[in-house]
Amino acid sequence: MAEYSRRTVLAAGGALAALGALGEPAHGRPAMEWTWAPSSSVAKVGGAADPRWVWDAEADPISAALLDRGDVPNVNKLLWNWVRNDQPLPSGLPADLRDFMENARKLPSWADRAKLEAAAEFNKARGFYLNLLNGVGGGMLSTAIPKEALSVYYSKGGADMEDRVAKTSILGFAVGSLNAYRPDGNCIVNAVKTRLVHAAVRHLLPQSPHWKGDVPISQTDMLVTWHTLPTYAMRKLREWKVPLTAAESEAYLHVWQVTAHLLGIRDEYIPADWAAAEAQSDQVLPPNMGPTREGVELTDILLGQLAEQTSPGSVSRPLVNALARYLVGDQVADWDRIPRDPIWTPAITAAWPTLVKFREGLVSKPLVPEVAWALDEAARQYILFYLTKGRETKIDIPTINRPS
Ligand code: HEM
Structure with missing residues (x-):
């Protein structure tokens, strides 16, 4: 340095x-109380459980088992050339991983192809602002989220930020690309890989001598980060008075809802519309930033x-x-x-x-x-x-x- x-x-x-602020919620604010109407989510039901104490019940045991069995290097090799949304999984993957991935790569039943196409057009037209907001803006916001900053710092990628940022940008650009969710795109691939990475981090980080606290990357943590991406970007576009149609903003939300699902955020917590997203952002961001x-x-x-x-x-x-x-x-x-x-x-x-x-x-x-x-x-x-x-x-x- x-x-x-x-x-x-x-x-x-x-x-x-001196402020006693290291690793603590911003300025000692009291922990939030989880309030969430099921109708606010894409699932329309559930969501009563506080997402601070929910992680990823499907992916977590898979990545943990891969790590415990020493399978990860071989799996990484096999998945290196798994790059397209429509590509069959490579042969040779462990059966538990294959079953998980076949399921995890499916788009949710509520995914709307027409909206995903509209989102792709919107991302293309507004790529300049969106890449800047999601890249520089989102990056700077994430370092002001104590739990995320600590997770990133003490995980493998923390020692090589150039590689880490390059990898993170892969998903960002995938979401914003024209073929994001088309058969020849790669958003599904990269979201499912990221879901496995997060699950591995949940297994690895608690073993770090530097790690204090709960298992990282809870559903709340993921929601917090998610809001630093689409919700923050949409607020900025409005603040900058970038002309937007209702269909464009709805489509942009939709592509991020689908991405949230593929990253392992439960449908019962994914905001159904912008009003719900704004309200949830206001609920989860302030106590988790500092x-x-x-x-x-x-x-x-x-x-x-x-x-x-x-x-x-x-x-x-x-x-x-x-x-x-x-x-x-x-x-x-x-x-x-x-x-x-x-x-x-x-x-x-x-x-x-x-x-x-x-x-x-x-x-x-x-x-x-x-x-x-x-x-x-x-x-x-x-x-x-x-x-x-x-x-x-x-x-x-x-x-x-x-x-x-
Ligand atoms: C890895 C995106 C939420 C911590 C990754 C990667 C991507 C990504 C694309 C793979 C790149 C890499 O391996 O370095 C996202 C998105 C999120 C999200 C889109 C939410 C919508 C979170 C949260 C935390 C977190 C909430 C922590 C509180 C990490 C860590 C790694 C990682 C520690 C792995 C670093 C490593 O070992 O190299 N994330 N992430 N992420 N993410 Fe996330």
Whole structure:
């Protein structure tokens, strides 16, 4: 880590430790009480059990058994070339895994092909905003979720954030691609693989000497992260006044509902509509967000990568910091210890709305301030970088926690 990073982290760690905030729910807020009307979910029934104490009853025993039997390296090898939604599973998989996967890869009965197609078109048309929001925005929000930051930090991928981010972006780009849920797409494949990865993490992390607390990645935890993706993105699109039709926003929700199902979120907790999603987000996010030393370190690594990977001089770290701060807001940016930049921060706040208007054809080019093009370029380079990185790797099941 660069000297700058170490200082940032140490300073943050000290301040947070003084607050007693490390790894705890934000500012000692009382644990939430679970209230959820069954009619708010896609299942329309159930959902009474507090999702904090529900994990993934189907996937968890499978990944645990694979790990205990030492099957994972061979399974990863076999699944490496399982890449298309319509592709039969490779032969040679253990029978319990095969049975699980055959079931897990099925779309839910409530999946609507027409809506999935509409979502794909929407993702294509709005890819610029959505990749930025789900990538940079979602990434920065996730480091301000203590349980997620700790899970990521102390699991295998925590030691190699570049690989980890590349792998995570595989699913993000899969959801946003035109053929996401078509036979030649790969969203089902990557969601099912991710479900197995999460199940493996539930088995592995409690064995880590650094891990304190309950089994990670509960249904609540997954819902929290889910809301930092579609719910957060939709709020931002509305805030930025990006023109949206009702059919587009419904389709966008739908593709994420189906993805939630394939990731192992139970139908009884998946919000049925945007009103339910907003309400659930407001219920589960605040008590599950806050600062951690690990989250600060991960943020620093992520933003450093983003600044470094682009051609020298074109996207500077202060610009990346300011863009991230603009996307997640001051509260989360302060938790993540993203520095305020005296020049870029006000410049982005002023320029972004005009850039959006220009992209939407509402203002002409001469009215767009120069700084907006730097932002536009930063966002493009970010998207390109992770698209390329994501193509170099595949999601596989970890066998160890963070090695150091
Ligand atoms: C792995 C996405 C929720 C912690 C992954 C991967 C993806 C992903 C695509 C595979 C990439 C990789 O292996 O590094 C998602 C999505 C979620 C979600 C879309 C919710 C909708 C969560 C939550 C936690 C979590 C709630 C923790 C509280 C992890 C960890 C790994 C992982 C620790 C494996 C890291 C490793 O060992 O390399 N996730 N995730 N995820 N996820 Fe999630």
